[in-house]
Amino acid sequence: MNSTSSNPAADPAASGSPSFRPLYQQIKALITKSLQAGEWKPGEMMPSEVELAGRFKVSQGTVRKAIDELAAENLVVRRQGKGTFVASHAEERAHFRFLRLRPDEGLPHHPENRFLEVKRIRAPAEVARLLDLKAGDAVVYIKRVQSFEGKPTILEELWLPGQLFKGLSAERLVEYKGPMYGLFETEFGTRMIRATEKIRAVAADAATADYLKVPEGTPLLCGERVSFTYGDKAVELRRGMYLTEQHHYQNELS
Amino acid sequence: MNSTSSNPAADPAASGSPSFRPLYQQIKALITKSLQAGEWKPGEMMPSEVELAGRFKVSQGTVRKAIDELAAENLVVRRQGKGTFVASHAEERAHFRFLRLRPDEGLPHHPENRFLEVKRIRAPAEVARLLDLKAGDAVVYIKRVQSFEGKPTILEELWLPGQLFKGLSAERLVEYKGPMYGLFETEFGTRMIRATEKIRAVAADAATADYLKVPEGTPLLCGERVSFTYGDKAVELRRGMYLTEQHHYQNELS
DNA sequence: TAGTGGTCTAGACCACTAT
DNA sequence: TAGTGGTCTAGACCACTAA
Known part of the structure; x- marks a missing residue:
């Protein structure tokens, strides 16, 4: 396949792209669009490589490279002999991807949850800014x-x-x-695919100390997370205070 | 290339591997061994894909896939039109790979260093354990x-x-x-390729507070890092106390 | 046995860099 | 112009899964 081919996606003029863009990147974008549109739901198998190659009129190798990148970004999961599946936060293996707090020894447990408040409010300016909303939304x-x-x-x-x-x-x-992210994707069609986190150490204020049953002033990890869905759209702001007396935040650098 | 080929690396019996192992993985291991042995030094260009394909008697595509993984692991850097280079901590672009502490606003600066102590001691038990040494080494x-x-x-x-x-x-x-890791690899032939970090919040003790010129009890980020070189060998233990009043620890989750 | 992803090859051509 | 990595193809075969 080259630029003289009849494949429209490979023709820069037809695609409207002024500069060179690899075919597999274009295929990847098309597949991502289908994922975003919900053509295949989380947990479901998507069409085989051969089938996608036929649909997009490219070779299987090109589809392969596109899916390789999607798999590297955790958007899909490949299973040899079975097929390629849309990644889901509802699966056990995904539970700890965004959960970095670990007990000092042993394997992480699922925490018990206690919801203190769930309500609809108008977005404060700072929240609106981070979620790319208008203040008051x-x-x-x-x-x-x-x-x-x-x-x-x-x-x-x-x-x-x-x-x-x-x-x-x-x-x-x-x-x-199961994890909230599973609920979000199952019930609300919003799937978190990446996040940025800022972490600092702070002293527990009176209210926080009360909730965590520690003395006021106890050092806590304070994490602010902004999560993104397809198209780098921010869809969650999370602020957490973590007691790190028997837990730590685990990170891998590479 | 298949298992009936004359290529020794592709023959499970000859390679001594009892189970199936992709050719490109074997090539990757061979290249890694050369990197570890210092056949090509950090910053230098390594042989072209065609040349390596000739040396190992495999196709260029197989070498490509091996190098793809090495590039993904930051062991080498590909530069189109130039060649593939051994990654180096001495390069500007690598400076911030292991440096997660950022100023709250703006780009990270290089810090000024003040060395308080540099000495040879006998490893305490805990240090020895983490570095895989014997206590007293x-x-x-x-x-x-x-x-x-x-x-x-x-x-x-x-x-x-x-x-x-x-x-x-x-x-x-x-x-x-430049960064210490640059010195380590240039002068001592030890290159850090990945690390694990455990982070918690602690209160500054008297000594630490004095060094950082903050009141005793100030909440600090406490990070413990173990760095590894080729072969997952631990070669550095680092314990840091970070003042996060104007800085934060930045992490990307994906 | 059929279908899926995974590996490997050989060859053509493109984009980028240096000379 | 020559050499490098990057893309794309077509086809063969392997490993794994499920019916």
């Missing part, structure tokens, strides 16, 4: 405490665009088993 | 304070295997411009 506000083995360890506040999370209620959150 | 101990714009921000302690870092002195550290 509706957002869902969630406040919860997570405990490990009965010990309160995480105090977390979340802000979600109200537009995308209509009908999200405390009942629904409590009743859903 | 010689280690180089380094203690330093890093300041940004004159403000002390990081108090760091390092332990390095004495065996690998003979002749490392305060003078050499002070005189070397």
Whole structure:
């Protein structure tokens, strides 16, 4: 396949792209668009490489390279002999991808959740800025405490665009088993695919100390996370206070 | 190339591997061995794909896939039209790979260094355990304070295997411009390729508070890093106390 | 046995860099 | 112009899964 081919996607003039763009990148973009549109739902198998190659009129190798990158970005999961599947936060293996807080020894446990508040409010300026909304736009506000083995360890506040999370209620959150991100993608069609996190050390204020049952002034990890869905659209702001007396934040540098 | 080929690396019996192992993985291992042996030094260009394909008696595509993975692991850097180069910590672009502490606004600056101690000691049990040494083995101990714009921000302690870092002195550290990892790879032939980090929040003790010129009890980020070289061999333990009043630890989740 | 992803090859051509 | 990495193809065969 080259630029003299009849394949429209490979023709820069037809694609409207002024500069050279590899075919497999264009295929990747098309597949991503289908993922975003929900053509194949999380957990489902997507069409085989051969089938996609036929649909896009390119070789299987080109589809392969496109899917390789999607797999590297955790958007899809390849399973030899079975097929390629849309990644899902509902799967066990995905649970710890965004959960970096680990007990000092042993394997991570699933925390017990206690929801303190779930309500719709108008976005404060700072929240609106980070979520790319207008100040005053509706957002869902969630406040919860997570405990490990009965010990309160995480105090977390979340802000979600109200537009995308209509009908999200405390009942629904409590009743859903598994990670919140699973609920978000299953019930609200919003899948988190990456996030940025800023971490600092702070002293517990009176209210936080009370929730975590520690003395005021106790040093806590403070993490601010902004999560993004397809198209680098910010869809979650999360501020967490982490008690790190028996836990630590684990990170791999490479 | 298939299992009936005359290529010894592709023959499981000849390679001594009982189970199936892709050819490109074997090639990757061979190239890694050459990197480890210093056949090509950091910053140097390594042989072209065609040349390596000839040497290993495989197709260029197979070498390509091997190098693709090495590039993904930051062991080498590809430059179109030029060649493939051995990655180096001495290069500007690598400076911030392991440096996650950022100023709250603006781009990261290079800190000013003040070395408080550089000496050879016997490894305490805990250090020996993490570096896979025997308690009492010689280690180089380094203690330093890093300041940004004159403000002390990081108090760091390092332990390095004495065996690998003979002749490392305060003078050499002070005189070397650029990141320590650059010095380590240039002068001591030890290249850090990945690390694990555990982070928690702690209160500054009297000594630390003094170094960082903050009140005792100030919340600090405490990071413990173990760095590894080729073959997943631990070669550095680093414990840092970070003042996060004007800085934060930045992380990308994906 | 059929279908899927995974590996490997050989060859053509493109984009980029240096000379 | 020559050499490098980057893209794309077509086809063969392997490993794994499920019916």
